[in-house]
Amino acid sequence: MTGAELLIELLAKHGVKDVFGYPGGAIMPIYDALYGAPVKHYLTRHEQAAGFSAIGYTRSTGKLGVCFATSGPGATNLVTAIADAMMDSIPLLAITGQVPTAAIGSDAFQEVDVLGISLAITKHSYLVERAEDLAEILQEAIHVATSGRPGPVLVDIPKDIQLAQVSFKPWLAADDYQPEVNLNEVAKANELLKEAKMPVAYVGGGVHAADAQKKLMAFLNETSMPAVSTLKALGSVLPDYEYDLGMLGMHGGQAANLAVQKCDLLVCIGARFDDRVTGNLSKFASNAKIIHLDIDAAEVGKRKPAEASLIADLHDSLPLLAHPQTDGSWLTHMKSMMVKHAWRYDYPGEKVFAPYLLNKLSQTMPSNGVVCCDVGQHQMWVAQHMKFNSPRNHLSSGGAGTMGFGLPAAIGVQVARPDDFVITVSGDGSIMMNIQELATIRRNNLPVKILVIDNQRLGMVRQWQQMFFEERYSETILSDNPDFVALAAVFGIKGQTITKASEVDDAIQALVDSKGPYILHACIDEQENVWPLVPPGAANDQMVTEVK
């Protein structure tokens, strides 16, 4: 068999049923091997979208996400999606075609040093230099992407190696370095848990990566410990948990941020003290001792030292934590904070109020539906006002914050979960970043729903210009937006535009009831802002709730 055929056969052996990509000269043998193969290929209309669709596929299922691109511009177009996967620890396998081995280094047509480019954005990467190494490299690549702290892996395959005759050689993973839980640290952690009067669990994306939601909920239910979540963790704490305080950080809820600022013990579970979470780091949870659980030793002490650290898979470390019942007076205080700082939806204006709209969507859509966000104000409103019962149902570009993530990610989710309700919530800025993917929806007749929250602005940047740049609205006014419903109609997608609060309930119902793809274009007040906001450099208890 050829190297190209081996790739496809190996993917099939690893249970890969669907891949996303875009063909080109240096990857033609692989596309030839795909012809009639059991692995189904989804043609996106830009390689970046292929990467995001593969990310959506894996984040919503736990299965490996795979994307293909040709050499040169095809590979460079993948860069943003791979970097996104790196920042969010997503197991993505990127396969790129390369010019023939003999032409590498000659500045050949569509030749780019993809291996060199990949160094900063992958967990690991390979250039296959000998045909006899291909089978081993591909198997190792899949193993690296999916083991330990997951991440993207790129394999660059020259065209002559795709065409070369190769044989399959089984590859066995060497015994992985598996960090063992340090029992002294467990003892220290459990002593801290027993001493704590005001503990808070700080839940991160590691719970999703480890598929450890059940073990997290077992710990929370036993202790009744109040829990705050990062953007990536949303859905890990079940929505009916009595002490779920929601998201913390720059646009976190007031109860969540105030609880963390006041707590005397912070139990960090698969999170990394990201700057958007902590605000001013020196003032973050400054009264708290810290227990840090993570599979990656490099995350412990990177931003904040821990009094006890459990470096292991959360499946192994979470059950080792003691389960002391949280002090009643602290829980009573939490309850009062949750009531005092509950979100309000009684917006007095006649215009569409985005938080109400999203809360209504959350209540109306199926409980196992999936929301794929873009990046900006709408992303934070989704995080604040929608509820999720699994982190697989809320996909947001967290670390990289990539506009254009939502639509192709939703396509990947819909391919992976064809029977589930899948919607991308986007803004009028973000949706244009990968708008060409409407063609992928049409080509595959995917019932993806699209909600565009339109303020005719790059809303989050505009908000910062208003608050911190003396209202100098440099390049953020999008009053010349296209007619989004007409644009979608060109691709055979039905939809409607709403402008009034009174239209929201019926429009959400129509969106949810629609059988095929559908776009709801919701025009909101251009001055609407995301509140609360922790200004740059401020502590998380210095939240701003209005423009002064």
Added chain:
Amino acid sequence: MKHQLKVEVKNQSVAVERFLRVVRHRGFSLLQLQLEVVDDKYFVNMTVDSDRPIHLLTLQLAKLIDVHQVELAEQHHQQAI
């Protein structure tokens, strides 16, 4: 603060590129570098300088797939992986 590190990496030039990129990106200046090939492995001795704690570099280097061992010379601190 200056630190001396001994790093054992896979015998591939890209492995050296990869860990040197991490040294720069994590905020460490490279003051000295020696590289030799022994028994099909690269052994790198280097001196780095930074205001940042050295564990912020050693733990990142230790994560790299191509890096077999990172040893912090002056503290005799070894991380086998």
